[in-house]
Amino acid sequence: AQSVTQLDSQVPVFEEAPVELRCNYSSSVSVYLFWYVQYPNQGLQLLLKYLSGSTLVKGINGFEAEFNKSQTSFHLRKPSVHISDTAEYFCAVISSGGYQKVTFGIGTKLQVIP
Amino acid sequence: NAGVMQNPRHLVRRRGQEARLRCSPMKGHSHVYWYRQLPEEGLKFMVYLQKENIIDESGMPKERFSAEFPKEGPSILRIQQVVRGDSAAYFCASSLTGTGSYEQYFGPGTRLTVT
Numbered sequence: 400a401q402s403v404t405q406l407d408s409q410v411p412v413f414e415e416a417p418v419e420l421r422c423n424y425s426s427s428v429s430v431y432l433f434w435y436v437q438y439p440n441q442g443l444q445l446l447l448k449y450l451s452g453s454t455l456v457k458g459i460n461g462f463e464a465e466f467n468k469s470q471t472s473f474h475l476r477k478p479s480v481h482i483s484d485t486a487e488y489f490c491a492v493i494s495s496g497g498y499q500k501v502t503f504g505i506g507t508k509l510q511v512i513p
Numbered sequence: 514n515a516g517v518m519q520n521p522r523h524l525v526r527r528r529g530q531e532a533r534l535r536c537s538p539m540k541g542h543s544h545v546y547w548y549r550q551l552p553e554e555g556l557k558f559m560v561y562l563q564k565e566n567i568i569d570e571s572g573m574p575k576e577r578f579s580a581e582f583p584k585e586g587p588s589i590l591r592i593q594q595v596v597r598g599d600s601a602a603y604f605c606a607s608s609l610t611g612t613g614s615y616e617q618y619f620g621p622g623t624r625l626t627v628t
Binding site for chain 2: 403405435440441442443444445448489500501502503504505506
């Protein structure tokens with residue numbers, strides 16, 4: 400079994416400030432890690448994913464995330480946020496070697512303040 | 514290349530009625546997944562289907578819910594005798610394969626409201 404914890408349900412941040420959205424996971428096997436973004440009344444869009452290789456992953460819209468196996472974390476960061484980044488962000492995992500049954504965190508609402 | 518299509522986008526049903534949600538995967542994708550998003554909660558896996566087969570329905574409620582993905586046509590998530598607790602956003606995702614690429618493409622969702 401696997402689980403994902405997003406500790407922050409809401410994160411307010413001023414425009415052009417940096418932001419970090421936290422994600423921790425637990426699993427008895429190796430996992431692949433994802434961040435998705437959901438804009439109001441829309442579906443999910445993949446921001447970035449970690450499958451293997453470099454632990455620092457760059458995604459769309461200037462976001463990046465770092466996989467830390469020892470801390471079982473996959474925090475999402477952006478050095479300077481825009482108003483358009485206001486959305487809900489979901490961390491997700493898939494067990495490696497299995498099919499694509501995704502386990503999602505409960506989401507973090509990022510509110511960018513002008 | 515059209516993305517994952519879901520219809521209707523919004524569906525209102527009275528308690529006791531049936532709800533049918535449709536999902537057309539991306540062209541060439543033969544794997545479909547359904548998720549439910551309850552208010553203030555993340556997405557929960559419901560069912561994974563391939564053409565004409567249910568691979569994993571471990572997330573489906575035992576009663577009133579069923580899903581199919583026929584050889585021709587969209588995948589259907591059917592909810593019989595809806596109750597207020599079924600009000601949620603239902604998302605469909607598709608993938609090219611069941612393993613390997615590990616990327617699912619999501620539709621815009623169907624927002625079901627039970628009155």
